[in-house]
Amino acid sequence: MLDINFIRENRDTVITGMKDKGEKETEVVDKVLEADQRWRTLVTKVDQLRSESNEKSKEIGILMSQGKKEEARKLINETTGYKADIKEAEKETEAAKNERDELLLKIPNVPHESVPVGFSEEGNQVFGSWGEPNQKDGLKPHWELADENDWIDFERGAKVTGAGFPFYIGPLARLQRALINFFIDEALAEGYIEIQSPYFVNEDSARGTGQIPDKEDMMYVIPRDGFFTIPTAEVPVTNFHRDEIFSMDQLPVKYVAYTPCWRREAGSYGKDVRGLNRLHQFDKVELVKIVRPSDSYEELENLRSYAESLLQKLELPYRTLLMCTGDMGFTQSKKYDLEVWSPGQKRWLEVSSCSNFTDFQARRMMLRFKNDQKKIEILHTLNGSGLALPRVVAALLETYQQADGEVAVPEKLQPYMGREVL
RNA sequence: GGAGAGAUGGCUGAGUGGUCGAAAGCGCUCCCCUGCUAAGGGAGUAUACCCUUAACAGGGUAUCGAGGGUUCGAAUCCCUCUCUCUCCGCCA
Numbered sequence: 410m411l412d413i414n415f416i417r418e419n420r421d422t423v424i425t426g427m428k429d430k431g432e433k434e435t436e437v438v439d440k441v442l443e444a445d446q447r448w449r450t451l452v453t454k455v456d457q458l459r460s461e462s463n464e465k466s467k468e469i470g471i472l473m474s475q476g477k478k479e480e481a482r483k484l485i486n487e488t489t490g491y492k493a494d495i496k497e498a499e500k501e502t503e504a505a506k507n508e509r510d511e512l513l514l515k516i517p518n519v520p521h522e523s524v525p526v527g528f529s530e531e532g533n534q535v536f537g538s539w540g541e542p543n544q545k546d547g548l549k550p551h552w553e554l555a556d557e558n559d560w561i562d563f564e565r566g567a568k569v570t571g572a573g574f575p576f577y578i579g580p581l582a583r584l585q586r587a588l589i590n591f592f593i594d595e596a597l598a599e600g601y602i603e604i605q606s607p608y609f610v611n612e613d614s615a616r617g618t619g620q621i622p623d624k625e626d627m628m629y630v631i632p633r634d635g636f637f638t639i640p641t642a643e644v645p646v647t648n649f650h651r652d653e654i655f656s657m658d659q660l661p662v663k664y665v666a667y668t669p670c671w672r673r674e675a676g677s678y679g680k681d682v683r684g685l686n687r688l689h690q691f692d693k694v695e696l697v698k699i700v701r702p703s704d705s706y707e708e709l710e711n712l713r714s715y716a717e718s719l720l721q722k723l724e725l726p727y728r729t730l731l732m733c734t735g736d737m738g739f740t741q742s743k744k745y746d747l748e749v750w751s752p753g754q755k756r757w758l759e760v761s762s763c764s765n766f767t768d769f770q771a772r773r774m775m776l777r778f779k780n781d782q783k784k785i786e787i788l789h790t791l792n793g794s795g796l797a798l799p800r801v802v803a804a805l806l807e808t809y810q811q812a813d814g815e816v817a818v819p820e821k822l823q824p825y826m827g828r829e830v831l
Numbered sequence: 832g833g834a835g836a837g838a839u840g841g842c843u844g845a846g847u848g849g850u851c852g853a854a855a856g857c858g859c860u861c862c863c864c865u866g867c868u869a870a871g872g873g874a875g876u877a878u879a880c881c882c883u884u885a886a887c888a889g890g891g892u893a894u895c896g897a898g899g900g901u902u903c904g905a906a907u908c909c910c911u912c913u914c915u916c917u918c919c920g921c922c923a
Binding site for chain 1: 848849850860877878879880881882890891892893902903904
């Protein structure tokens with residue numbers, strides 16, 4: 410959610426930002442401003458009425474305590490009319506506020522000036538790359554390797570739950586556990602605090618990080634209890650500090666959290682969803698930062714390069730994309746995607762997405778801090794995957810497959826696996 | 832799942848219809864005093880929003896778990912919900 414005062418003062422910037430993100434209905438900006446103006450006028454009116462009414466009530470109180478019943482009664486009769494007036498004005502105010510807030514939720518975060526303008530994948534810029542993508546023919550895709558060795562069971566997963574809910578068996582189950590531990594240990598060495606979160610969240614939390622109303626359909630719902638299964642640890646972990654005010658010495662806050670993630674992925678199909686490329690349940694180690702506004706873009710670069718370092722340590726070639734305005738999310742101001750090379754499929758697979766949300770999430774969550782002048786300010790939030798497991802596993806299997814049919818274990822993972830081949 | 836108790840400011844804790852955004856204590860900040868330390872004295876110390884102001888600041892409204900109701904007036908009375916604690920049951 411953007412600051413209404415920011416919109417008032419930067420109407421054109423907001424509209425340009427919306428257009429750059431591919432949002433057509435930019436007239437909401439003026440509608441918001443209109444509703445806000447109406448609300449302000451009404452608030453002033455309500456406050457005025459309440460003030461008068463309070464004044465009279467206070468007088469009545471004084472008269473009563475002095476035993477002047479008759480005068481008090483007279484005043485009570487005069488005051489009765491306020492009730493209806495206030496109620497009426499409150500109703501209008503509430504309506505205007507709701508209208509304003511609903512419209513406000515439809516306005517996306519403004520892209521940072523360093524973000525390239527573009528409206529599709531083509532607009533993304535290759536920010537950097539590492540390693541040499543293996544273009545050799547004849548390398549097997551991970552699903553073949555997994556199938557030949559009975560490492561992943563998609564069919565039984567489909568029987569037990571549904572498509573996109575695979576079982577991992579034997580060495581592959583262990584490989585996932587090794588990756589989780591490896592990722593968490595690396596983050597701890599970088600000063601992140603490990604945190605374990607609930608896997609279900611309530612509606613307020615989903616709203617806080619912006620899954621509602623923008624991306625409601627991505628989440629599984631548990632209607633009886635009003636819960637959503639988390640699509641990413643970002644949701645519970647960022648909401649952890651909802652409604653809190655930090656002091657300067659508590660910042661920045663850095664968390665690393667491993668959780669499963671559930672995504673409905675409605676509308677996905679084709680070769681994109683083959684094997685481990687796209688699942689309804691997957692494991693991810695997530696990094697969340699809560700930082701001072703002045704530091705957030707620098708922190709984004711740190712986050713990006715940290716995520717990159719993980720792929721380097723696993724010796725998996727990758728490239729980093731700076732996402733263009735149109736391919737970034739509703740809530741982000743700047744975003745990098747890390748894509749690992751999949752030699753068996755000869756394509757890039759997204760394994761991490763590092764984003765700066767500036768104050769967009771924090772405002773809705775009332776996530777604030779007291780600055781040097783003891784003034785309250787909204788914080789900035791960031792997050793990034795460090796990393797998402799399935800595609801790392803896919804790239805790893807395909808990259809480390811050997812002529813003899815075995816799959817080697819990357820050196821850094823060997824202590825976690827206790828062996829050199831899977 | 833059954834029975835009971837409770838929810839007040841950073842913390843502890845008073846307050847059962849009127850000048851209560853809320854006593855007191857603790858903590859914290861600033862000042863004074865004291866050659867260090869300890870003790871003492873004074874002032875201050877929630878959040879959101881609206882209005883006025885270039886700004887400093889000032890005025891107003893709301894908030895005592897949440898929402899609704901009664902009343903001229905609610906922390907205080909009524910209803911609903913949530914959460915916490917104790918006991919019983921069940922259980923990884």
